Amino acid sequence: MVSRTRSHHGGINLVKSSNLKKHYNNCLNHYKYKTEEIVTKKNAKKHLKRMHRKRHKLSFFIQSLLNFNGRNNGSDTCSADTLSNDLSPCSDHIPKRCTNCALGCEEVGKLEDNLIPIIKLEEHQKAKVRFIKGDYKVIRRLLDMGITTDATISLIKSAPLNGPVEIAVRGSKLALGREIASNIFVELSDQKMKVKN
Amino acid sequence: MNEVADEPVNLTIALAGNSNVGKSVVFNELTGSNQIIGNWPGKTIERAEGKLHFEGRDITVIDLPGIYSFSTFSMEEIVSREYMANEKPDAVINVVDASVLERNLFFTLQLKEMEVPMVLCVNQVDVAKQKGIMIDTEKLQDMLGVPVVSAVAVRGEGLHELMEKTLDVAQKKPQVKVVPYGAEVEKRIKILTDIVESENLNLNYPSRWVSIKLLENDPEIEKMVGSRSESILDLVQSLAHEIEEIHNEPVFSVIASERYSLANQIVKNTQIQSETKLTFSEKLDMIFTHKVWGYVMAAIVVGGLLLWTFVVGSFFSGLLSNAFSFFQPTDPKVSGSMTAILWNGAFGGIVAGVTLVIPFVIPFYLMLSAIENSGVLTRVAFMLDSFMHKIGLHGKAIIPMILGYGCNVPAIDSTRILETKRERLLASFAITFTPCAARTIIILGLVAAFVNIWWALALYAVDLLVILVAGRMASKVVPGESTGLIMELSSFKVPSLTAMLKQTWARTKSLIYLVFPLYIIGSAGIQALYAMGVLEPVSNALAPLTVGWLGLPAFAGILLIFGVVRKEFTLLMLVTLVGTNFAAFLTPVQMIVLALFSMLFLPCISTIAILAREFGWKSTGYVSLANFAFALVIGGIAFRVLTPFF
Numbered sequence: 071m072v073s074r075t076r077s078h079h080g081g082i083n084l085v086k087s088s089n090l091k092k093h094y095n096n097c098l099n100h101y102k103y104k105t106e107e108i109v110t111k112k113n114a115k116k117h118l119k120r121m122h123r124k125r126h127k128l129s130f131f132i133q134s135l136l137n138f139n140g141r142n143n144g145s146d147t148c149s150a151d152t153l154s155n156d157l158s159p160c161s162d163h164i165p166k167r168c169t170n171c172a173l174g175c176e177e178v179g180k181l182e183d184n185l186i187p188i189i190k191l192e193e194h195q196k197a198k199v200r201f202i203k204g205d206y207k208v209i210r211r212l213l214d215m216g217i218t219t220d221a222t223i224s225l226i227k228s229a230p231l232n233g234p235v236e237i238a239v240r241g242s243k244l245a246l247g248r249e250i251a252s253n254i255f256v257e258l259s260d261q262k263m264k265v266k267n
Numbered sequence: 268m269n270e271v272a273d274e275p276v277n278l279t280i281a282l283a284g285n286s287n288v289g290k291s292v293v294f295n296e297l298t299g300s301n302q303i304i305g306n307w308p309g310k311t312i313e314r315a316e317g318k319l320h321f322e323g324r325d326i327t328v329i330d331l332p333g334i335y336s337f338s339t340f341s342m343e344e345i346v347s348r349e350y351m352a353n354e355k356p357d358a359v360i361n362v363v364d365a366s367v368l369e370r371n372l373f374f375t376l377q378l379k380e381m382e383v384p385m386v387l388c389v390n391q392v393d394v395a396k397q398k399g400i401m402i403d404t405e406k407l408q409d410m411l412g413v414p415v416v417s418a419v420a421v422r423g424e425g426l427h428e429l430m431e432k433t434l435d436v437a438q439k440k441p442q443v444k445v446v447p448y449g450a451e452v453e454k455r456i457k458i459l460t461d462i463v464e465s466e467n468l469n470l471n472y473p474s475r476w477v478s479i480k481l482l483e484n485d486p487e488i489e490k491m492v493g494s495r496s497e498s499i500l501d502l503v504q505s506l507a508h509e510i511e512e513i514h515n516e517p518v519f520s521v522i523a524s525e526r527y528s529l530a531n532q533i534v535k536n537t538q539i540q541s542e543t544k545l546t547f548s549e550k551l552d553m554i555f556t557h558k559v560w561g562y563v564m565a566a567i568v569v570g571g572l573l574l575w576t577f578v579v580g581s582f583f584s585g586l587l588s589n590a591f592s593f594f595q596p597t598d599p600k601v602s603g604s605m606t607a608i609l610w611n612g613a614f615g616g617i618v619a620g621v622t623l624v625i626p627f628v629i630p631f632y633l634m635l636s637a638i639e640n641s642g643v644l645t646r647v648a649f650m651l652d653s654f655m656h657k658i659g660l661h662g663k664a665i666i667p668m669i670l671g672y673g674c675n676v677p678a679i680d681s682t683r684i685l686e687t688k689r690e691r692l693l694a695s696f697a698i699t700f701t702p703c704a705a706r707t708i709i710i711l712g713l714v715a716a717f718v719n720i721w722w723a724l725a726l727y728a729v730d731l732l733v734i735l736v737a738g739r740m741a742s743k744v745v746p747g748e749s750t751g752l753i754m755e756l757s758s759f760k761v762p763s764l765t766a767m768l769k770q771t772w773a774r775t776k777s778l779i780y781l782v783f784p785l786y787i788i789g790s791a792g793i794q795a796l797y798a799m800g801v802l803e804p805v806s807n808a809l810a811p812l813t814v815g816w817l818g819l820p821a822f823a824g825i826l827l828i829f830g831v832v833r834k835e836f837t838l839l840m841l842v843t844l845v846g847t848n849f850a851a852f853l854t855p856v857q858m859i860v861l862a863l864f865s866m867l868f869l870p871c872i873s874t875i876a877i878l879a880r881e882f883g884w885k886s887t888g889y890v891s892l893a894n895f896a897f898a899l900v901i902g903g904i905a906f907r908v909l910t911p912f913f
């Protein structure tokens with residue numbers, strides 16, 4: 071029982087083809103509201119074209135929930151090759167402002183200067199979380215720990231040797247692995263501020 | 268449900284809250300139990316139960332594992348929410364950490380959604396005060412609509428009041444006030460709640476909670492509702508769609524954000540944060556996570572634990588040996604009447620246990636509980652995260668591994684703080700190579716005492732290397748990807764002496780009740796078998812391995828067989844067979860090789876049992892085989908390489 075529930079934690083980008091369908095449906099569960107019908111692997115491309123206007127939202131969804139980006143479009147993931155080709159203008163730009171998705175992807179590109187991953191922050195610099203990319207479960211856990219979009223965080227320390235970072239969020243201190251931290255994009259607050267003295 | 272208030276009845280109350288807020292401390296204070304406490308998240312794995320007699324009532328107290336949310340991403344979360352729904356405790360005490368109120372209230376708000384009668388226990392107000400945080404409990408009470416008590420559980424402060432209010436809540440079961448979400452979300456929750464209610468789904472959970480969970484896309488609840496009414500799921504989809512249209516974010520993210528902004532609002536109104544100097548904890552933190560000193564401190568923690576055990580252990584071991592020297596059998600008795608042989612063996616077992624096991628185990632566990640309670644472990648995990656990635660794990664896995672230096676069995680149990688089964692298996696595999704207290708006794712009793720301390724420490728260094736190599740190999744073989752580190756770093760605490768003593772007692776008492784009789788029986792048995800000449804054929808059968816490959820005396824085969832039962836038996840049986848002056852029977856190289864081989868060669872039966880329970884017999888077989896292979900290779904090499912040096 072214990073092991074069964076716990077084993078469900080694998081990253082979506084590394085789903086084996088046997089689990090593919092389950093994960094694929096799981097991913098799409100979140101988005102199917104938008105199309106009123108379930109998007110399947112076969113008709114995904116058609117849908118993507120039809121929803122050109124909503125493309126930015128879908129790309130947010132794809133990038134955040136399916137963790138698609140340039141380096142993992144292997145054929146054994148949720149047919150990443152098909153989808154990422156369709157979204158190529160967007161998927162080249164990693165950060166996407168999900169809170170401001172009314173902006174098209176070209177415009178989003180301009181915001182890149184402001185959006186940086188946590189690991190690029192300087193020590194004691196404060197910033198606002200704008201966008202989180204990654205495995206669905208990781209995102210849910212980060213949300214539970216208080217890293218929601220619009221939360222103010224500050225970097226306390228970055229461990230040496232490509233180690234994790236220590237951040238402060240909502241009065242608590244968290245250690246985040248390098249990879250997770252590099253997928254959390256923040257917008258710098260205007261001035262540099264020390265957390266404490 | 269509707270008990271008469273004046274009548275003494277049995278009540279059940281549950282302790283719930285985030286990890287590492289002091290639930291177990293409250294639990295121990297209330298029930299007088301010795302539930303292990305520790306300053307690292309995820310220590311209470313299964314719920315603990317205790318009894319309390321308060322104002323004429325028998326109260327059962329349940330200590331639930333610490334969780335951050337009621338989703339279904341971990342066993343703890345599922346266990347907790349099913350407990351709330353199915354067993355319906357009379358009241359829930361939500362323990363929160365006063366200095367991290369906002370994050371704690373995120374959980375409190377979810378607990379309120381479950382509509383359980385609850386009391387909020389704002390714990391560690393003393394620590395918060397040091398950080399310049401004051402909490403207006405009355406205002407908090409007003410805003411949340413539940414009774415609030417502030418407490419310092421380690422000193423028992425506020426717990427009487429807490430129990431009074433809990434009893435009050437348990438008897439009256441007041442309606443929990445709803446804290447609404449933002450208008451556009453709340454409106455849709457209402458619509459859904461009405462439908463869920465009118466459909467009469469006969470769920471154990473409150474309708475509003477079910478509605479929120481449906482919107483959050485909770486798979487369990489979706490399945491539960493879906494099997495009763497398909498149409499509700501369609502409605503959920505369209506409502507979720509509307510919310511996503513408004514917020515341009517997935518609904519689960521919207522709801523989490525809203526919950527947090529509610530928590531934030533409450534904190535803004537009830538908490539006064541004044542500027543403070545750097546606290547002691549923060550200064551310590553700067554050292555423990557410093558880019559150079561952090562590693563030094565990590566090494567000091569682990570190395571210091573072993574060194575302390577050796578220094579204090581050998582001091583007391585010496586004292587006790589002297590005290591027993593009057594009675595000590597100078598030579599193992601192998602002839603004479605059977606009664607005399609048995610008596611001699613049994614007595615030898617007692618002496619060996621008292622002089623070799625007790626003096627080392629007690630200081631070890633005392634120091635381990637100090638380390639555990641201080642909060643140092645999470646810092647070590649932070650510093651060693653990148654190293655742990657080399658063996659397919661992340662930093663948090665270092666915590667069970669350090670616990671493995673105590674005993675592998677609870678250490679493997681605590682790998683549950685890791686996220687995936689793969690990580691738990693890899694960590695458990697590494698733990699089987701970690702020399703537990705019993706193996707430390709062998710290393711210290713043989714090598715440190717009869718060769719020198721540096722060779723003993725060298726064995727630990729070799730062991731670390733083995734862990735690195737074996738772990739790396741295993742991470743290549745076991746399929747799957749490693750997850751990243753997400754871990755709370757809570758403040759340092761000065762470990763309380765009573766907690767340390769209680770914990771040491773909790774961990775060593777079985778040694779006296781259960782293991783000591785084993786020593787006596789085992790020792791008497793082996794001496795009798797020895798006298799009857801039964802051991803010889805067994806030793807001879809193992810001679811190609813022990814004598815031929817490892818260069819040990821033939822009787823080592825017997826020691827190793829007993830070592831699988833309990834590792835320290837290797838040393839105790841050696842005492843039974845040859846007396847305490849090992850140097851007369853073993854060369855230094857043989858001592859080192861024997862210690863090295865018994866450190867690595869097979870997990871003891873208790874460890875094998877827990878491995879099988881957690882991962883099945885197949886994985887356990889592979890783990891044991893790998894252990895044996897490493898022991899064989901390294902033991903054989905050590906014998907051949909070391910011989911010229913001595």
